[in-house]
Amino acid sequence: MVRAMNEYKYQSLAKRLINKIEQGLLQSGDRLPSIRQLSSQYKLAKVSVQHALHYLEARGMVEARPRSGYYVTAVIRQTQPKLDSKFEDKPGLVEVPNIFHQIMSKGAAFDLCPLAPLHDHMPHTQFLHRFISRAQRQDSRRNAVYYSPPEGDLRLRKQIQNHYKTRNCALHEDQVCITSGCQNSLFIALMACCNPGDTIAIESPAFYGVLQIAQQLRLKVIEVSCSAITGLNADDLEKIIAKWPVKACVVTPSYATPTGACMPYHEKQKLADLAEKHNIYLIEDDIYGDLGFTLLPEPLKRFDRRGNVILCGSFSKSLSRDLRVGWISGGSLHDKVIHLKLVNQLSCGQAVQTGLASFLSEGHYRRHLNRYRQQLRQRRDNLVQALVQTFGSEVSYTVPEGGLALWVELPPNLDTHKMYLPLLAKGINITPGVLFSSQRRYLNYLRLSFAHTLDKHRKNALSTIKQHIDGLYMSPKSD
Amino acid sequence: MVRAMNEYKYQSLAKRLINKIEQGLLQSGDRLPSIRQLSSQYKLAKVSVQHALHYLEARGMVEARPRSGYYVTAVIRQTQPKLDSKFEDKPGLVEVPNIFHQIMSKGAAFDLCPLAPLHDHMPHTQFLHRFISRAQRQDSRRNAVYYSPPEGDLRLRKQIQNHYKTRNCALHEDQVCITSGCQNSLFIALMACCNPGDTIAIESPAFYGVLQIAQQLRLKVIEVSCSAITGLNADDLEKIIAKWPVKACVVTPSYATPTGACMPYHEKQKLADLAEKHNIYLIEDDIYGDLGFTLLPEPLKRFDRRGNVILCGSFSKSLSRDLRVGWISGGSLHDKVIHLKLVNQLSCGQAVQTGLASFLSEGHYRRHLNRYRQQLRQRRDNLVQALVQTFGSEVSYTVPEGGLALWVELPPNLDTHKMYLPLLAKGINITPGVLFSSQRRYLNYLRLSFAHTLDKHRKNALSTIKQHIDGLYMSPKSD
Incomplete structure (x- = not known):
């Protein structure tokens, strides 16, 4: 060959x-x-x-x-060449306009119609509650007077270690620190490896939470243009490292938001090697890592030899947003990470950690994931089908193999940010593309979530968006 | 007169x-x-x-x-003139030696013998659990898929507003943001009002958590010498403001740790006026504000007219350390505070907030406090009595009217930091005075907690400390 x-x-x-x-x-x-x-x-x-x-x-x-x-696969894939753009930036401080914060806090709802009734069958939530409730009863007095250690409950850390084994990644329990969610882990990770004024590389499009942390910690960011299918390209990052003093790179190797891109095995390996060679930190956002529909992809951390990779994860997307339990494995900076966790919030709740540890140890998390990943795949297919039915060839979009959302490109003259408030007035909550860049890119993009069942409310919402767009074309003032 | x-x-x-x-x-x-x-x-x-x-x-x-x-009062108070020292510092960056972190994370346990059996009668914990468990059951599906808003649950914020009314402080619900504890509130407060390199004034002795935040955020601190009885003196602070570019002052006006000092009403008013006049922020640590044995003292925030006071509090010391629920009222910086909360950890758990809101609205928190404050006062008296019996006139100490701890001064040639490891080896967990300063002050001091019933384990621990000290005197190498 x-x-x-x-x-x-x-x-x-x-x-x-x-x-x-x-x-x-x-x-x-x-x-x-x-x-x-x-x-x-x-x-x-x-x-x-x-x-x-x-x-x-x-x-x-x-x-x-x-x-x-x-x-x-049954769904007809678009080749989506338009989704990838190439550009060269300089590092710069992030300025997030105030209106974005409101959109972002709503965007975290990951839903077109957050006020619609809930149809999703979620047997695991009651079950999970039973475990946590039992833990609350059992040690309520002791938990009321003693804080959990800053690094978190040992049993839960062991369970997280075991869980990563299923993804081919050896992670010692001493290298796991419990946090109150992945955003909290990312915040701690960036505080641990950067000083104000330092430069970090981020994916483009990037998770907006990272942009906001960079703004608050006064870090300069440089966006690396990414494939909407295979994510960050190690060679592209290397060119940027050669040119700019990059301290760390934040990357979501498995099912990145907003595109759903997943880096191929070898690309992850190459990226880890690159970090070691150039002595930079890779901050791995693994929040969707358990949500591959068919694969359970290896985390970047699996290729880490010298502690350059800081792994961040959470149960928020895979189990429940109400737990507020995430984790961080800080590599060579792990001691500093634990200290920052202590300084930032002392400790996490003990009962919820104990309850989760039991839930995991009895295999319920794995069983839930197996069911949930099938569900999500079906919901993705339904959303793609609805997109085709509603928009025809007017839009292109990614068809991710994991995660909770896909990335939709509308015709280039549209600005989804300008559509936000008019649609919100109709009860529809869109996540405009501009949130995912520090450079006012992706104006004609949308992130659409398939975290929820595509019921009639969400189908109607898609039609309303389509009508809104058609209205813009007909209006003489559309710009 | x-x-x-x-x-x-x-x-x-x-x-x-x-x-x-x-x-x-x-x-x-x-x-x-x-x-x-x-x-x-x-x-x-x-x-x-x-x-x-x-x-x-x-x-x-x-x-x-x-x-x-x-x-x-029945207990004979010492006049404790030795406890107050006067000094003049320059602002400087904080260097916390690594060993301190370990002591601090253990010190947060607030207990001489953390592994001893629990004797304290705590009927409220099971009761509280019932409220939270009910909240978890009721909305488990919705809570699993939607994040709580970054500023927190409206019902809980209203309850906190109502609670502060009982302390003569008008606090609008829109001015309350839920956090994951007081340490988290203090962290957010300092991030909101300071940039790296800025100078903050802190009490001396100060809560060590604040010293650690200052170190991580690269803030310079200047210590203000405080009375062990009446806390921070506004005139002393004004002299420092005249001399140094102070951006903010962190103060615990009601039952400060480690001394238990409580600022008199007029001094609080004076301090708030001073902040307004010089346009500095006052970060009020109100974590012990609900734990006055006889008084419920007014918070500093009550005297705030222009939003200079950032109020930080928590249910950790008054209700349960397992809740991980605190609050912050950011004054003129409140919008920034909410945004920092979002960036730092997105949101707090919804069910625990709903459960707490019900617990408060039905008056259970107030009833619990009434009982608990009496208990704490009795425990303080027991500890003071044990101190007198064990150490005689060898030590002096504060006798606070609220909070969880008192401040003990040993003879000046002793170094409690050096006693830490030998005593830890005997299962005794002391909190050395040196933790409460950035200037290696308070070497011969100890914080002692009366958060727990003084059982035989804790009495024995006091005797062991006494024996250890006596041994140091007899040893020719004692220094």
């Missing part, structure tokens, strides 16, 4: 298969040849074939069906 | 009464003349007499008995 220079074998196989799918030689629902067949056909090691299939899976082009093989 | 220049009328009456108590003309248990009698005897307005009595009460020299009058 002929392959380009600097290309891994698996990449060249992946390209071939993508070509076949794009040319229609392999169609939706078609079963791919088996790993054994592909291996002999292309004269590749099985492990390379597997990587190629994982790569296609991460791009949402094929799906694994247990005990059956790989199939071309 | 002859009074010194610059002295309020109530101060001169208070002095006279103190003299009578110290000379034995008024003895423990004696009933003071009524307010009406004192008013006519000294030709003073009733309000001045009341202030004088409040002042004596704050100093622990008299106590109010409902529907009966004021009595000289």
Whole structure:
């Protein structure tokens, strides 16, 4: 098999298969040849074939069906070339306009219609409550008079260690510190590795929470243009490091918000190597890491040898936003991280940690995830279908293989930020693209969430957005 | 009545009464003349007499008995002149040695023997649990998918507003933001009003949590020498403001840790006026404000006219350390405070806030406080008695009228920091004085907590400390 220079074998196989799918030689629902067949056909090691299939899976082009093989996915993928833009920035301080804060605090609701009735079946919440309630009863007196240690409850830290084993990542319990959520972990991580005035690299588009932390800690940011499918590219980051004094890079390798991009296995490895070589910190936002629909992708932390990777995660997206329990594994800065946790908020609640530890140790978290990931995938498909029905070819969008949201590109003359208030007045809560950049990029983009069942309220909301856009075109004052 | 220049009328009456108590003309248990009698005897307005009595009460020299009058308190107070030291510092960055962090995280346990069995009767904890558990059940699905707003639950904020009314302080619900505890509030407060390199004034001795925040935020601190009885003196602060570019002052006006000092009513007023005049922020640590044994003292915030006072509080010391619920009222910086809360940790748990709001609205918090404040007073008396029995006249100490701890001065050649590890090896957890200063002051001091019942384990711990000290004197190498 002929392959380009600097290309891994698996990449060249992946390209071939993508070509076949794009040319229609392999169609939706078609079963791919088996790993054994592909291996002999292309004269590749099985492990390379597997990587190629994982790569296609991460791009949402094929799906694994247990005990059956790989199939071309049912939903027709857009090739979305428009979604990727290339640019070169200089580092600069972040200025977040005040109106954005309001949008951001609502945007965290991750819902088009937060006031609509809840239809989602969530058997795990009552179950989870029972565990926490029991923990509250059992040690209520002791918990009332003693703070939990700043690094958090040992049993919970052990459970988090065990959980990361399922994702191929060895994480010692002493390297886990409990926080009150992933935002809190990211805040602590950036305080631990940066001083005011330092430069950090961020993905573009980036999670807006990171932009806000950078603003408050007076860090300069430089945006790295990312693929909406495969996320951050290590080579692109290296060029920026060569040019600017980058101290750390914040990255969401697995199902980044807003795009849902997932970095391929080798790209993660390359990024970790790069951080080691240039002695910079990688702050890994792993909040969606457990929400891969078919894969449970390796975290970046798995490739960390010298403690350059600071892993941040939380149960908020995977279990409940009411827990306020996250974690951070600080690498070479872990002692400092624990101290910052103490200084920032002393400790987290003990009962909720104990309850969670039991919930995890009895396997309920894993069982919930297995159910939930299937649900989310179905909800993604429903949302994509509704997008096609409502907008036709007017929009392009990502079709992520994990996470909670997708990234929608509207025609270039539209400004979703200007649509925010008129739509809010109609009870619709959109998350405008401009929130995801410090450079007023992505004006014609939207993040849409599939965290909720696509009920009639949300379908109507999509229609209302479409009508609003049509109205803008008809209005002579549209700009 | 002859009074010194610059002295309020109530101060001169208070002095006279103190003299009578110290000379034995008024003895423990004696009933003071009524307010009406004192008013006519000294030709003073009733309000001045009341202030004088409040002042004596704050100093622990008299106590109010409902529907009966004021009595000289039963415990014999030391005059403790040695506890107050005067000094002049320059502002400087804080360096907290690493070993201190460990002591501090243990010190937060507020207990001599943290592993001893719990004897304290705490009926409120189960009751509180029932409210929170009910809240968890009722809205578990909605709470699982939506974050609480960054400023916190409206019902809880209203309850906090109502609660401050009982302390004579009007606080609008829109001026209350929920945090995850008082340490978190202080962290946010200092981030809101200072930039790295700015100078803040702190009490000396000061709460060590504030020293650690200053270190992390790279703030310079200047210590203001304080009275162990009446806390910060506004005139002393004014001299420092005249000399140094002070941006903010962190102060615990009501039952400061470690001394238990309580600022008199007029001194609070003076301090608030001073902040307004010089345009500095006062960060009020009100965590012990609900724990006055006889008084519920006015917070500093009550005297705030232009938003210079940032009030920080929590339910941790008064209700349960497991709640992780505190609050902050940011004055003129309140919008920034809410934004920092969002950036720092997005939101707090919804169920715990709802449960607390119900607990408060049904009057359970007030009932619990009434019981608990009596308990604490009894525990303080027991600890003072044990101190006298164990150490005789070797130590002097404060006898606070509220809070959870008192401040013990050992002979000047002792260093409590050096006693820390040997005593820890015996299962005894002391909080050395050096933690409460950035200038290696208070080497021969200890903070002792009366948050717990003085059981045989804690009595034995005091004896072990005494034996350890005696051993140091006998050892030729003691230094």
